[in-house]
Amino acid sequence: MSSRLSVILAAGVLAGIAASANAQDKPHFGKPISEADIAPWNIDIRTPDGKGLPPGSGNVADGEKIYNVKCLACHGPKAAGGAVYGTMVGGIGSFKTEKRVLTPGSMYPYAPILYDYINRAMPMDKPQTLTPNEVYALSAYILNLNGLIPADAVMDANTLPKVKMPNAGNFFVDDRPDTKAVRCMSNCR
Amino acid sequence: MNSPPRIKPEPKTEVAAASAGAELPSSGRRHFLRKGAAMAGTALTGGAVGASVAHAAPLEIAESSKSMGKPIPATEYGVPSKFEKNYVRVRTNVFVNRQNHSDWSFTPLQYQQGIVTPNGVVYERHHNGTPDINPDTHKLVIHGMVKQPLVFTMNDIMRYPSVAKFYFMECSGNGLTDWTKPASTTVQQTHGLLSCGQWVGVPFSTLLDEAGLAPGAKWLLVEGADGVGHTRSIPLEKAMSDGLIVYALNGEMLRPENGYPLRAFFPGWEGNVNVKWLRRIKVGDQPWHFRSETARYTDPMPDGKWRQFSMEMDTKSVITSPSGGQKLAGAGPYEIRGFAWSGRGKIAKVDVSVDGGKNWREAVLEEPVLDKCMTVFKAPWNWDGRLAILQSRAMDSNGYVQPTVQEIGAHRGIHPYAFVQHHNGIQSWAVTEKGEVSNVIAS
Numbered sequence: 084m085s086s087r088l089s090v091i092l093a094a095g096v097l098a099g100i101a102a103s104a105n106a107q108d109k110p111h112f113g114k115p116i117s118e119a120d121i122a123p124w125n126i127d128i129r130t131p132d133g134k135g136l137p138p139g140s141g142n143v144a145d146g147e148k149i150y151n152v153k154c155l156a157c158h159g160p161k162a163a164g165g166a167v168y169g170t171m172v173g174g175i176g177s178f179k180t181e182k183r184v185l186t187p188g189s190m191y192p193y194a195p196i197l198y199d200y201i202n203r204a205m206p207m208d209k210p211q212t213l214t215p216n217e218v219y220a221l222s223a224y225i226l227n228l229n230g231l232i233p234a235d236a237v238m239d240a241n242t243l244p245k246v247k248m249p250n251a252g253n254f255f256v257d258d259r260p261d262t263k264a265v266r267c268m269s270n271c272r
Numbered sequence: 273m274n275s276p277p278r279i280k281p282e283p284k285t286e287v288a289a290a291s292a293g294a295e296l297p298s299s300g301r302r303h304f305l306r307k308g309a310a311m312a313g314t315a316l317t318g319g320a321v322g323a324s325v326a327h328a329a330p331l332e333i334a335e336s337s338k339s340m341g342k343p344i345p346a347t348e349y350g351v352p353s354k355f356e357k358n359y360v361r362v363r364t365n366v367f368v369n370r371q372n373h374s375d376w377s378f379t380p381l382q383y384q385q386g387i388v389t390p391n392g393v394v395y396e397r398h399h400n401g402t403p404d405i406n407p408d409t410h411k412l413v414i415h416g417m418v419k420q421p422l423v424f425t426m427n428d429i430m431r432y433p434s435v436a437k438f439y440f441m442e443c444s445g446n447g448l449t450d451w452t453k454p455a456s457t458t459v460q461q462t463h464g465l466l467s468c469g470q471w472v473g474v475p476f477s478t479l480l481d482e483a484g485l486a487p488g489a490k491w492l493l494v495e496g497a498d499g500v501g502h503t504r505s506i507p508l509e510k511a512m513s514d515g516l517i518v519y520a521l522n523g524e525m526l527r528p529e530n531g532y533p534l535r536a537f538f539p540g541w542e543g544n545v546n547v548k549w550l551r552r553i554k555v556g557d558q559p560w561h562f563r564s565e566t567a568r569y570t571d572p573m574p575d576g577k578w579r580q581f582s583m584e585m586d587t588k589s590v591i592t593s594p595s596g597g598q599k600l601a602g603a604g605p606y607e608i609r610g611f612a613w614s615g616r617g618k619i620a621k622v623d624v625s626v627d628g629g630k631n632w633r634e635a636v637l638e639e640p641v642l643d644k645c646m647t648v649f650k651a652p653w654n655w656d657g658r659l660a661i662l663q664s665r666a667m668d669s670n671g672y673v674q675p676t677v678q679e680i681g682a683h684r685g686i687h688p689y690a691f692v693q694h695h696n697g698i699q700s701w702a703v704t705e706k707g708e709v710s711n712v713i714a715s
Contacts, residue, residue, distance in 0.1 A: 114422065271631070
């Protein structure tokens with residue numbers, strides 16, 4: 084190695100050490116904020132255990148009343164399908180048949196998914212306007228229509244994660260590639 | 273040497289071509305038609321110039337050569353020629369939604385030249401329409417299992433060292449209407465939930481390092497500022513390795529329908545994880561199991577099971593010319609053209625078949641051949657005028673070979689009523705004796 088190249092390399096190494104030793108070199112363009120000040124945006128629910136579910140509660144009867152005012156126009160009476168969307172009731176047991184019916188009852192592995200999704204996305208024309216009590220009540224109504232909780236059930240941060248969902252345990256993590264095609268070039272079939 | 277006969281586009285375009293032709297002097301249109309006939313004749317006689325071959329008409333000075341053009345406007349965002357009105361996105365005409373807020377539209381791949389999809393035709397998939405976001409007030413927050421929660425403005429984000437990378441993006445629902453029957457007519461409908469371009473932004477790792485990851489951090493959520501707050505759980509490992517926080521595509525800021533002013537981008541993964549209108553990143557130690565990763569964007573398997581977190585896009589290819597709805601101008605030489613891509617690496621080979629997959633030959637790959645990027649392939653083809661079934665088959669840099677639909681069906685729960693995603697099966701286009709090209713499921 085030429086002495087000149089050695090000098091260049093040594094200078095580079097020294098510069099690198101200087102940079103990595105100085106944590107303040109990070110730009111820090113972002114501004115610190117407290118979790119309390121993030122709260123209005125912090126709406127996610129960790130659905131297997133319900134972490135993030137807020138205080139409040141709602142029952143099936145209240146859920147039906149709210150549903151008929153705010154949801155029925157698109158989803159239809161008794162959530163059986165309406166002008167815009169298909170049914171949200173039934174389909175349990177259909178996944179082993181030729182005609183799968185995907186509803187919150189048949190598909191959701193965890194009941195708090197209802198809370199998370201209704202709260203962040205419904206009603207479609209006025210999302211994020213429902214109160215926690217309304218979201219719990221709507222969750223209760225949909226779960227009851229699907230036969231998963233009794234008519235007198237009350238949903239809250241404690242009870243919702245405990246609802247047994249029939250599709251829980253039927254999911255597995257991606258294991259592809261699953262196919263093993265061969266690069267045949269002639270007389271392949 | 274004959275130049276390849278011109279392939280007539282799909283019928284929709286033929287109508288437009290005819291109206292465009294009407295603006296030509298009538299003699300010009302006649303000459304065009306006569307030229308087409310001449311090409312067909314040449315091919316049938318094996319290229320020999322005989323007495324039956326019509327010559328091109330004498331040239332006339334075009335109107336454009338005899339007049340002044342349009343002056344340069346003071347300011348302008350240029351648009352395509354008025355003769356290219358068919359180069360547009362279209363919504364699905366197979367699975368028609370009763371509303372158009374949670375809906376999708378397709379990239380017109382049959383017209384795309386080269387690997388870059390123009391921004392105005394990048395496919396769309398929204399879950400509650402396109403929000404109108406002012407970049408001056410938009411904020412991104414990073415919180416959860418971090419040492420210091422941080423808020424960034426667009427100006428903050430754009431001050432960080434940037435990267436620019438070419439990647440494809442494909443919706444996992446691409447092809448979902450065509451598993452068991454050829455429901456779509458064009459390659460726009462069969463494969464148009466696909467686009468490719470140069471994404472510009474900041475690595476996830478840059479901003480996550482600023483907030484500082486807490487011990488035990490393994491997953492993060494990305495959440496959009498749209499009316500559905502679309503959200504996905506992402507393994508931290510993916511975000512830290514090549515995830516990008518993107519603000520530009522193909523030389524300009526993102527279009528509103530593609531996430532303006534900010535979106536996530538995870539190379540090679542299904543489109544919906546690239547959350548648009550990105551407002552929040554939360555770090556955690558496990559996935560959240562949102563509706564969008566349980567009830568949707570999961571894959572039905574035999575025995576009532578569901579494959580979850582199937583984010584990588586399988587290796588795939590499709591012939592875009594000739595493709596469904598087009599018409600060949602007669603027997604003779606053509607160039608088969610198409611695209612190949614893989615969410616797991618580079619494209620290594622593409623083979624084409626004109627007999628429905630019995631015999632194959634290797635196509636030429638056009639440079640550049642990039643990681644997780646659309647790659648152009650092409651192969652010469654001398655059509656003999658008889659029925660042909662055209663197919664392409666990609667192999668990636670890992671040696672994985674694109675399967676047939678039948679091969680996929682042996683592993684997954686595919687049937688006619690299913691809303692089944694991740695269709696990377698070999699596409700078949702039939703060419704009839706009349707030169708009409710249509711979508712078929714080859715057996």
